[in-house]
Amino acid sequence: MYISARERQILEILLKNTDETTVKDLADQIGVSARTIHRDLKNVEDILVEYNLSLQKKSGVGVQITGDTNKIQELELYLFNLSHTEYTPEERQTIILCELLETNEPVKLLGLANDLNVTIATVSADLTKLEERLQTIGLALIRRRGYGVEIAGDESSKRRAMSNLISEYLDESEILSLTRENIQKRGAQQIHSISERLMGLVEKKKLVIVEKIVNAIVQELPFSMADSAYIGLVVHVALAVERIQKGEGITINQTYLEDQKETKEYKFAEQIVTQLEQIFTINIPEAEVAYITMHLKGAKVRHDNEYLNEETSLEVAVKTKKLIEHVSELTGMDLSANHSLFEGLVTHLKPAIYRMKQKMGISNPLLDKIERDYADLFSIVKQAATRVFHHFYVPDEETGYLVMHFGAAIMGNRELVNFRTLVVCSSGIGTSKMLATRLQREFPELKAIQNVSVMEFKKMNKDQYQLVLSTIPIPDYEAEYIVVNPFLNKDEIEKIRSFINEYKIVNNSEKQLPIAIPLNVNNKSSVRLMEEMQHIRDFAGTIATILKGFEVNKQSGHKTIDEILSQVCLRLYHDQKIDNVETVVQKILEREKLGGIGIPETGMALYHTRSSHVVEPCFNLTVLQTPLTVAGMDENDMEMIVLVLLLSPANTSEKVLEVLSFISTLLIENEENTTVFQSHDYDRIIGLLTARLDQFFNEKLKELRSV
Numbered sequence: 001m002y003i004s005a006r007e008r009q010i011l012e013i014l015l016k017n018t019d020e021t022t023v024k025d026l027a028d029q030i031g032v033s034a035r036t037i038h039r040d041l042k043n044v045e046d047i048l049v050e051y052n053l054s055l056q057k058k059s060g061v062g063v064q065i066t067g068d069t070n071k072i073q074e075l076e077l078y079l080f081n082l083s084h085t086e087y088t089p090e091e092r093q094t095i096i097l098c099e100l101l102e103t104n105e106p107v108k109l110l111g112l113a114n115d116l117n118v119t120i121a122t123v124s125a126d127l128t129k130l131e132e133r134l135q136t137i138g139l140a141l142i143r144r145r146g147y148g149v150e151i152a153g154d155e156s157s158k159r160r161a162m163s164n165l166i167s168e169y170l171d172e173s174e175i176l177s178l179t180r181e182n183i184q185k186r187g188a189q190q191i192h193s194i195s196e197r198l199m200g201l202v203e204k205k206k207l208v209i210v211e212k213i214v215n216a217i218v219q220e221l222p223f224s225m226a227d228s229a230y231i232g233l234v235v236h237v238a239l240a241v242e243r244i245q246k247g248e249g250i251t252i253n254q255t256y257l258e259d260q261k262e263t264k265e266y267k268f269a270e271q272i273v274t275q276l277e278q279i280f281t282i283n284i285p286e287a288e289v290a291y292i293t294m295h296l297k298g299a300k301v302r303h304d305n306e307y308l309n310e311e312t313s314l315e316v317a318v319k320t321k322k323l324i325e326h327v328s329e330l331t332g333m334d335l336s337a338n339h340s341l342f343e344g345l346v347t348h349l350k351p352a353i354y355r356m357k358q359k360m361g362i363s364n365p366l367l368d369k370i371e372r373d374y375a376d377l378f379s380i381v382k383q384a385a386t387r388v389f390h391h392f393y394v395p396d397e398e399t400g401y402l403v404m405h406f407g408a409a410i411m412g413n414r415e416l417v418n419f420r421t422l423v424v425c426s427s428g429i430g431t432s433k434m435l436a437t438r439l440q441r442e443f444p445e446l447k448a449i450q451n452v453s454v455m456e457f458k459k460m461n462k463d464q465y466q467l468v469l470s471t472i473p474i475p476d477y478e479a480e481y482i483v484v485n486p487f488l489n490k491d492e493i494e495k496i497r498s499f500i501n502e503y504k505i506v507n508n509s510e511k512q513l514p515i516a517i518p519l520n521v522n523n524k525s526s527v528r529l530m531e532e533m534q535h536i537r538d539f540a541g542t543i544a545t546i547l548k549g550f551e552v553n554k555q556s557g558h559k560t561i562d563e564i565l566s567q568v569c570l571r572l573y574h575d576q577k578i579d580n581v582e583t584v585v586q587k588i589l590e591r592e593k594l595g596g597i598g599i600p601e602t603g604m605a606l607y608h609t610r611s612s613h614v615v616e617p618c619f620n621l622t623v624l625q626t627p628l629t630v631a632g633m634d635e636n637d638m639e640m641i642v643l644v645l646l647l648s649p650a651n652t653s654e655k656v657l658e659v660l661s662f663i664s665t666l667l668i669e670n671e672e673n674t675t676v677f678q679s680h681d682y683d684r685i686i687g688l689l690t691a692r693l694d695q696f697f698n699e700k701l702k703e704l705r706s707v
Contacts, residue, residue, distance in 0.1 A: 020062030051075045106148030210238040213275045233295045252287040265296040314664040318633045320345045326384035341409040364397035408501035420448040424470040489703045538655035551620040552682045558626040580613040587611045598632035603641035610648045618647040
């Protein structure tokens, strides 16, 4: 039975969707006209007859495959293992790219044409399309008559292209199933040729070994990784081993390498490399360790409720505000007051900006749906992101995630149709009722909330509920649910909001993206209690130190930045807050060279650093008599009237950094805060600091005590 590439695509789409699919949807997804789809559907019906299946057509609704479930699975398996000779243009380009990336010498066009069963002209047209894709990741296509075609570029760009290909074409579950050897049921049958070709970039056995090593090390990380980030790391490491064995090594800037060595992620990368060297009997250079570190640092954290470290939080907050302003302007909707949107974007953008700067890329399984269903908003967000992040390339996958944030915000608190929430507690009364009340206050769009006990829950049909929350771990329940405190702390609110935002975007689809959330542990050990007390001490001690040492200094006369910083640091030296004036000033100035420090649309500039010569955290303001020109965080020069200094010891806890980071974001949290910090009035500023740090401490205390 002959099945063309387009007929195969139509069948795969219809088999994937359990509801009716419109002809327009099919045409949009495949990139042809509705008339073409109507013509192809006649052949599709003939194919279905072979399996005793039929194509149900409902006027104005769509088409749907109906019939025996076993026959449907039989057809799916046939399509999966179909050795077809006709490929779609995208598939042809993927196969060509795989061939070129694997080969270190020119490839003849005739050989590619014969492999793909097309003409040389078709291959030439495909290569032109490939050229555009390669340019965005720093690779070039060399094409010369009589010579052939090959890819030119550095090793890191080639690996990035391979990694992007695998994550783009294979979904996470498929890669995980391949690495975890869960495909025995396919037996010796041929794997889909494109998937097989892509996984051919890395030997399958190697991928299995690498996944086991990485999985063991990742369990020790102080943060949780999303599946997409985990897959990206596994694929990157496997590719690195494959390429090193072929004699292809990566080079890296020595300064960048030294910087990476100072990070906690580098230590985890070294553990991965040590095991790889032992198992594969290879020597892995430091440059490769740094690249693995880069992937760990760029990991998309599932639910990161921590404030960002003091060196990036303010810059990310500034860019987030700009992004919201541009989208508001382009949509004609004022989103500037949406605090939930701001917080969600800041949390997402910190690792995203790092990924984009390093050209790492990320997969987004919802991208096609987002582009199709939210085309206008996608175009607007892409335009806004290009304006804000004009100094590096923003891939469509990242734009898609930003659209999800904005789309959920624009939808607002409207009621979610057919969205049902189940609240479980030990007895079904008391705590679950408190939780339901809190839910309705935080999420007005949640209308259908039902409370049940654990015993009742066991007997229920859970499939009709989209969100399951529980105040206790549920025994023997493997599906997705979130364990929460009856009063809902900030972290739990963010987890639920993330889930709802995603649902709002994809609620047209039957296929939901599950959010895996680690369960809370109720039994507290003495070690856990000691850690908790240490965290409380770090928070409280830092806040007390900051408030006690806070000053607003007035600077007279016209002085340079170096002179002002030296005077300020000299005072700190006399107060025994730093132990070396010259070294600390030098560190502050080195930090300034890395990027703008002026806060746009204010008269403030944030000078900050971490140093072993800083004895305790410091925060103070210096008001200049004569304004000085500094580089702003938006890359425009600006006038500085208030110099904000924020210093941290080099070796300090994450909780101390969290307090300092929170203080830096206070500077632009809202217009009222900005006005107070620029008022030069000590009493007003210390009053604001005291109130907000008190609120911050109480929130952290609740979070720590609820775990």
